[in-house]
Amino acid sequence: MTITTTGETTGFADLQLRPELLTALAGLGYEEPTPIQREAIPHLLAGRDLLGQAATGTGKTAAFALPILHRTPRPADEPDPGALVLVPTRELAVQVADAFHRYGREMGVRVLPVYGGAPIGRQIQVLKRGVDVVVATPGRALDLIDRDVLRLARLRTVVLDEADEMLDMGFAEDIEAILAQTPPQRQTVLFSATVPPRIDGIARRHLREPVRIEIARPEREVGRPPLVRQRAYVVDRAHKPAALGRLLDVEAPTAAIVFCRTRDQVDELTEMLNGRGYRAEALHGGMSQDQRDRVMGRLRAGTAELLIATDVAARGIDVEHLTHVVNYHVPSDPDSYVHRIGRVGRAGREGVAFTLAEPREHRMLKSIERATGHKITIEKIPTVADLRARRLELTRAALRESLLTDDLEPYRVVVETLSDEFDVMEVAMAAVKLAQEAGGAAGDEEEIPEVAHRPPREGRDGGPRRERRAAGPPPEGMTRLFLGVGRRAGVRPQDLVGAIAGESSLRGRDIGAIEIADRFSLVEVPEHAADEVIDALRRTTIKGRKTIVRRERQNPGQRRPR
Structure with a gap:
């Protein structure tokens, strides 16, 4: 079942949310639901599984948080969480947990964000006292599950938020391991900005007859620029x-x-x-x-x-x-x-x-x-002329606002004194010149040379030509890194992808071939990012240990893994 947004206006009260949530939303200044909230909330309140595709900033958090809070028993009648929200980063974990607190403030809902880099002892203590909702990064969630402090037997809802980001960061295996330990009758909700084949695969394996909602791009009106x-x-x-x-x-x-x-x-x-x-x-x-x-x-x-x-x-x-x-x-x-x-x-x-x-x-x-x-x-x-014109426009706007709103009487004596000797227009022009110079004149700017660019050459299929991957040296634009950990340390390809994507600016798809031997591994990364990746991996651990990381040395005696 696929749904695209209709654009019809519906208030939060029309969604049949409990009064405490409506009070909190009114206090936050929320007047009406966004398209993803309007379409998703009724299905989630009904207990349906859901696959939602919507860009960041469209209100996805409230779309799943409000139904979870609506269905959370009050007062709390069990120590183990009824909902688990998996997110890719600790920043997002804190942000989502804060949203749950704000929406559920009238209900006293117990929400806990758990993520790596924070003391695990405190997280364990809070879990033992009892929580209603856990917002977690996959790695820390799995760690707490293995310690038997994050118990999933009573889960009613599991949410995968920013699912494409989690896969890009190498969390696919962790997600599968977590979902395998949740009750089969749970409600599963998956939100993603994009839905590549890997996301579809997770949906087919773990969602039961899901409603699929895609937030359609608004059609551009004639004469109106895109948002x-x-x-x-x-x-x-x-x-x-x-x-x-x-x-x-x-x-x-x-x-x-x-x-x-x-x-x-x-x-x-x-x-x-x-x-x-x-x-x-x-x-x-x-x-x-x-x-x-x-x-x-x-x-x-x-x-x-x-x-x-x-x-x-x-x-x-x-x-x-x-x-x-x-x-x-x-x-x-x-x-x-x-x-x-x-x-x-x-x-x-x-x-x-x-x-x-x-x-x-x-x-x-x-x-x-x-x-x-x-x-x-x-x-x-x-150009420098464009910059000068823009700065003049900003100065004009600032002067206009000052003329409309400021008390300028204390400065009259300066203008009157100068007007005895100069034309008032000349006095005003000098004032504008001083204002321009105070704001940073464009006189010391240099022209930035134009670059002539050629359209990319295309292959027979109409797409850009791609370099062939050779068996020997890495492809053009890539370099190979040596890491001093391998199979004996329990290293898997996803561990290396997760470490690189989690600690550097690269995403999982930027990483090339990975070869793992007993005692070392070789990873291809873009040449421009090699130093950044080396520095990042030297600062972190892989499978709990520090490791040697450097560019591969090409010497004839080195045996390559098969």
Whole structure:
């Protein structure tokens, strides 16, 4: 059964939710359900299994949280949880648990987020006291199940949230192991921004006659721009920092996320943008959870306007007033692109997503266009004249607001004194000039050279040509890493994929061939990310142990695993 949204308006009261939930929603200022909530909640209240496809930021959390809370017995009559929500990252675990608390505040529902990187002892203590809902990352959930403190025998509902992200991070086997220990009569709910074949496979194995809901893209009205304006700029690598600064100056975002591939790039761009006068904050895997929480607090409070982040660090993050998403590089796959730009253009507000593409990355843009069905317009980097005009426009707008709202009487004496010697228009022009210079004049800017780009050459099937994988050296653009752990340490391919995807900016599909011998493993990764992956894996453990990680040494005597 497949459902697409109809657009009909329905209030939360029409969904027959219990009064405590309606009170909480009214207190939070929620007036009517989003499309995914309107379509999913009735089926979930009826106990149906459900596969929902909707982008990040469409209200998926409330779509499954409200039915779970509605069906939770009050007062609590059992210590073991009635619902388990699996999420890919600890940031999302905290965010989802917080939503349960806010929606269920009138009910006193007991909710516990559990994830790696936090003391497991406290989580065990809370579980022993009793909880109603557990929101967990798969690895920590499995650990607690193995310790017999997270008991699943009484589960009524299991939710897989951001399921495609969990698979990309290598959690497929953990998810299967967890679901195998849940009651067969449970309700199973799966939400995902995309539904590749692997997601369909999980749905076929674990969902019983599910309702399938797909949030249809709203049709574009004549003369009305799409909610997310997507464009790209082709620029040489050496000029990308200057191009980013120029574009942000012209766009003047209220709040933006700039996605980078590596931690070093995050730190470098954060320093550069702060030097340009922005309030920029860095977010990457090298930061502690407390540091991340402080950064997000400043962004949500409006004391920071730019978040410079890696994909891994930004997973699960939701900022209500976000206006721009910037891809400092072309994302490595269409799904990643969809996840990123889905953070803007919400609640009827227009958002902007722009990408800085090096000439060799133009083909990747075409792949994203084909996969998403959306045109990405290639535009020219604004010139110094464009920047000067934009700054003048911002100054004009600021002056107009001041004329309408500020008390300017204390400054009259300055204008009157100067008007005895100069024309009032000249006085005003000088004031505008000083305001421009105070805000950073464009006089010291240099033109960013245009890059001529060629359309990608295509194969006979109409798609971009792909390199053949050779048996010897890694494919072009890839490099092979040596890890000092292998089969004897119990290492499996999914362990290596999960470690790399969880600690670096790469996703599971970016990783190439994996070969595992008794005492070592070889993994192919993109050349541009090799140093980042080496640094990330040296900081973490694989199967509970630190390991040697380096580029493979090509020497004739080294035996290759079969």
